[in-house]
Amino acid sequence: MATAARETRLLPPPLPLATLIGRELRAAGSERPTLRYGHAGFAKRGEDYFLVKPDCLRVPGDPSSAFSVFAVFDGHNGVSAAVYSKEHLLEHVISALPPDIGRDDWLQALPRALVAGFVKADIDFQRKGEVSGTTATLVVIDGFTVTVASVGDSRCILDTQGGELQLLTVDHRLEENAEERERVTASGGEVGRLNLFGGQEVGPLRCWPGGLCLSRSIGDTDVGEFIVPIPHVKQVKLSNAGGRLIIASDGIWDALSNEAAAKACRGLPAELAAKLVVKQALKTSGLKDDTTCVVVDIIPSDHLTSPQLSPKKNQNKLKSLFRRRSHSSVGKLGGKSASIGSVEELFEEGSAMLEERLGRNLSLKAASPPFRCAICQVDQEPFEGLMTDNGDGYCSSPYAPWGGPHLCLDCRKKKDAMEGKRSSRSTACR
Numbered sequence: 001m002a003t004a005a006r007e008t009r010l011l012p013p014p015l016p017l018a019t020l021i022g023r024e025l026r027a028a029g030s031e032r033p034t035l036r037y038g039h040a041g042f043a044k045r046g047e048d049y050f051l052v053k054p055d056c057l058r059v060p061g062d063p064s065s066a067f068s069v070f071a072v073f074d075g076h077n078g079v080s081a082a083v084y085s086k087e088h089l090l091e092h093v094i095s096a097l098p099p100d101i102g103r104d105d106w107l108q109a110l111p112r113a114l115v116a117g118f119v120k121a122d123i124d125f126q127r128k129g130e131v132s133g134t135t136a137t138l139v140v141i142d143g144f145t146v147t148v149a150s151v152g153d154s155r156c157i158l159d160t161q162g163g164e165l166q167l168l169t170v171d172h173r174l175e176e177n178a179e180e181r182e183r184v185t186a187s188g189g190e191v192g193r194l195n196l197f198g199g200q201e202v203g204p205l206r207c208w209p210g211g212l213c214l215s216r217s218i219g220d221t222d223v224g225e226f227i228v229p230i231p232h233v234k235q236v237k238l239s240n241a242g243g244r245l246i247i248a249s250d251g252i253w254d255a256l257s258n259e260a261a262a263k264a265c266r267g268l269p270a271e272l273a274a275k276l277v278v279k280q281a282l283k284t285s286g287l288k289d290d291t292t293c294v295v296v297d298i299i300p301s302d303h304l305t306s307p308q309l310s311p312k313k314n315q316n317k318l319k320s321l322f323r324r325r326s327h328s329s330v331g332k333l334g335g336k337s338a339s340i341g342s343v344e345e346l347f348e349e350g351s352a353m354l355e356e357r358l359g360r361n362l363s364l365k366a367a368s369p370p371f372r373c374a375i376c377q378v379d380q381e382p383f384e385g386l387m388t389d390n391g392d393g394y395c396s397s398p399y400a401p402w403g404g405p406h407l408c409l410d411c412r413k414k415k416d417a418m419e420g421k422r423s424s425r426s427t428a429c430r
């Protein structure tokens with residue numbers, strides 16, 4: 001009771017929702033952390049967007065089911081894909097989650113729903129016929145469990161109480177990601193540098209057609225379909241000491257290492273921390289690109305100050321996730337979670353193959369009417385829209401070796417296109 005009394009004294013008058021959540025949780029005997037967050041940014045081209053949604057509810061009307069979402073979107077070739085993703089990506093993810101499931105099941109279903117939501121967002125945006133694209137780094141925080149889904153090169157790093165630094169995303173950049181170069185090439189893309197007149201090669205590795213440096217994004221209708229929207233997803237559980245997340249666009253990461261960004265703001269409240277990271281990046285490299293930084297502190301509720309991330313404990317070991325892991329060892333950590341220091345690793349999967357990401361024959365809404373597409377959640381009557389091979393050898397057929405859940409015609413086409421089997425914009429199957 002001493003804790004509750006101290007909180008009452010120290011806290012400013014809380015929001016009604018926060019009060020309710022606190023009461024519910026204390027009644028349930030579970031500890032939930034408090035979030036403090038801040039944002040800062042400088043625009044060069046005005047194509048960076050961010051999302052802060054601290055008061056989402058898993059169960060409508062039930063404040064004990066609260067979770068929070070933070071995201072950074074770095075657009076290119078215009079802002080429309082970034083704006084679309086900021087406005088709609090989260091709702092596509094939520095719609096792919098079964099309603100009426102408990103918190104543990106919800107968290108377990110989240111990685112799959114993130115994949116479905118990202119692909120749905122990409123399909124929907126491409127239908128608009130606009131050509132821009134965007135990175136998307138979406139962070140869902142429920143208690144001490146943090147789930148990050150990302151395409152492109154906007155990163156999320158985790159700085160823990162123990163001073164351990166972890167990269168929770170993978171950079172989908174052709175220049176630095178050999179696995180992605182192999183995938184794009186195998187799917188029919190060409191990877192190379194820009195050729196100047198006279199044959200001189202300049203700049204980073206790009207994918208042709210299109211000339212994009214990224215291998216995954218949302219949007220980008222005008223580049224090959226092998227630039228896929230399938231996110232790398234990582235889910236971790238922090239110790240009850242909490243930690244700090246820094247989510248930022250490449251304007252930050254091109255200027256600062258993960259360590260430098262974390263170090264630039266340790267011990268400071270989130271709002272100030274975000275400003276200092278941006279300031280440090282600009283000091284290092286000048287304003288070469290849009291820079292956006294969101295800092296989120298996950299603070300144990302009995303410890304309502306910023307995490308005491310003492311610089312003295314700064315013996316950071318960066319856990320780079322670039323290392324190649326065989327598919328059998330990636331993801332599906334399931335019950336036997338791996339522990340990295342104070343952070344428990346619950347799930348990680350980065351494959352661009354939908355079958356590996358959506359589960360085998362496992363509908364996201366298994367109990368729902370006959371055939372619900374696992375990506376766009378459209379219900380279909382039995383056999384309606386099931387694909388047939390029209391003889392050109394490119395279309396999926398009901399007999400194709402697809403072991404995943406039901407997909408509607410459009411989503412099957414998208415899947416095939418992403419795997420380089422055909423262009424989803426081709427009319428061959430219509």
Ligand SMILES: [Zn+2]
Pocket residue numbers: 373374375376377378407408409410411412
């Ligand atoms: Zn569909």
